[in-house]
Amino acid sequence: MKRVILIKYGELSTKKGNRNYFINTLYRSVQNKLKNYPVTIEKDRARMTILFEEKDLENIQNIINKIFGIHTYQVAVVCDSTEESIKSTLLEVVSQEAFSTFKIDVKRSDKKFPIPSQDFNHVLGGLLLKNIPNIHVDVHHPDLWIKVEIREESTYIYFHSYQGSGGYPVGTQARGMLMLSGGIDSPVAGYLAMKRGVELDCVYFEAIPHTSPEAREKVITLCRKLSSYTDLIHLHIVNFTPIQEKIYECCRDDYCITIMRRMMYRIMDRLCRSHNAYVIVNGESIGQVASQTLTSMNVINSVTNLPVIRPVACFDKLEIMEIARKIDTFETSILPYEDCCTVFVPKHPVINPRMDTCLEEELKFDYLPMIEEAVSSMNTIVVREDDQEYGDIL
Ligand code: ATP
Ligand code: MG
Numbered sequence: 539m540k541r542v543i544l545i546k547y548g549e550l551s552t553k554k555g556n557r558n559y560f561i562n563t564l565y566r567s568v569q570n571k572l573k574n575y576p577v578t579i580e581k582d583r584a585r586m587t588i589l590f591e592e593k594d595l596e597n598i599q600n601i602i603n604k605i606f607g608i609h610t611y612q613v614a615v616v617c618d619s620t621e622e623s624i625k626s627t628l629l630e631v632v633s634q635e636a637f638s639t640f641k642i643d644v645k646r647s648d649k650k651f652p653i654p655s656q657d658f659n660h661v662l663g664g665l666l667l668k669n670i671p672n673i674h675v676d677v678h679h680p681d682l683w684i685k686v687e688i689r690e691e692s693t694y695i696y697f698h699s700y701q702g703s704g705g706y707p708v709g710t711q712a713r714g715m716l717m718l719s720g721g722i723d724s725p726v727a728g729y730l731a732m733k734r735g736v737e738l739d740c741v742y743f744e745a746i747p748h749t750s751p752e753a754r755e756k757v758i759t760l761c762r763k764l765s766s767y768t769d770l771i772h773l774h775i776v777n778f779t780p781i782q783e784k785i786y787e788c789c790r791d792d793y794c795i796t797i798m799r800r801m802m803y804r805i806m807d808r809l810c811r812s813h814n815a816y817v818i819v820n821g822e823s824i825g826q827v828a829s830q831t832l833t834s835m836n837v838i839n840s841v842t843n844l845p846v847i848r849p850v851a852c853f854d855k856l857e858i859m860e861i862a863r864k865i866d867t868f869e870t871s872i873l874p875y876e877d878c879c880t881v882f883v884p885k886h887p888v889i890n891p892r893m894d895t896c897l898e899e900e901l902k903f904d905y906l907p908m909i910e911e912a913v914s915s916m917n918t919i920v921v922r923e924d925d926q927e928y929g930d931i932l
Contacts, residue, residue, distance in 0.1 A: 539630065543602065544694055545586040545611045557583065564607040564707040570769055571601050599700070604767050606733050608702030614694035619648055624686065624693050625665055631695055632666060632684065639676035640666065641683050648690040662686065706735030708768040713737045713815040714847065715806055718773070720756040720875060723821030723850050725867040726858050728764050730849035731819045738764070739813055740771055743778040743802055753875035758921060763867050766923040775917040776805060781908050782882060788902040791884040795829050796891040797899055799838045801909065807842040808913050818846045823853060828887040837891045
């Protein structure tokens, strides 16, 4: 028996004008993610089919479960769209199942098939009742719900629909730049942005020697986990030490974090513009810390005109942690390595910073050349899911 994976597009179908673009992007994602498997992938406007080798099914399902743009899929047995072929295949597949009640749903999208759906439902139901002992029909709560889709090219028989990741295929939106720290929130923010089709670069601000190589490794691991939802991710590592030290040398204690974040945003703005990215994405959540009150966000955000997308802005920490566990970033995020934000935390960071005070404080050192230097000395690595080592960078 030949089996295929049938992918339904779900939410894509609401995008009428862009439909082909979405389908083609999804097709490329699937092709790319399954490049190490001997599969045949076909697509039309309603669905995609993947012909696979049985031994690879579990691995392929694990991969498909992480491809955005797939809402549901089925593993279906395929046969010719003739009455005889459908009957014999159905009997063979169903005989392998243990059940006592069943229901059959025939969908005939190939109107050339001579028997109407309802009539064929009865024909097939009768066939099973006659050939398999001790079973009966239950249309409300069947043990086995058999779907038979008769299409022109083939007929598909399956019992179960799997839930995909949903969202839009990565790459159907423009690029965004994710501020990726080693914390819990930013990988979740990255995952949620990618789920809407945003292709991401990541930026990590590090402050060696105040932060350790392990902290960097942790960020690379998080980036690798995120890259399993796309093809690869460029991770830009910015040396933030000189700016951070200067801020703590020159500025008021309570404004250090606010100014530090304004500097980060300035660098993000520069990087977006030089890397063809249209939005900044980060893991800020309203009220989580002093720099994430709405007044802080306003003062920090004002250094850039770019939209800042904060996918977890309205989530509770527990809700964010739940997603972090689901996407397998949580255990890495809670490793105890210092981040550059936590190293220099002042005792009483300002909760409602004033714009004029920020501007005054920022006059105390010449930050523009430092931002220039941070951007030009930045290190970029390409992170893929299956890469294990970054010997030259760690
Ligand atoms: P997370 O929010 O990811 O759990 P965190 O709580 O340490 O980490 P916050 O102080 O809440 O980080 O910072 C808010 C957001 O700013 C982070 O979610 C992240 O997007 C960004 N950010 C903070 N520190 C860094 C950093 N060192 N490099 C890149 N982005 C950072
Ligand atoms: Mg946070």
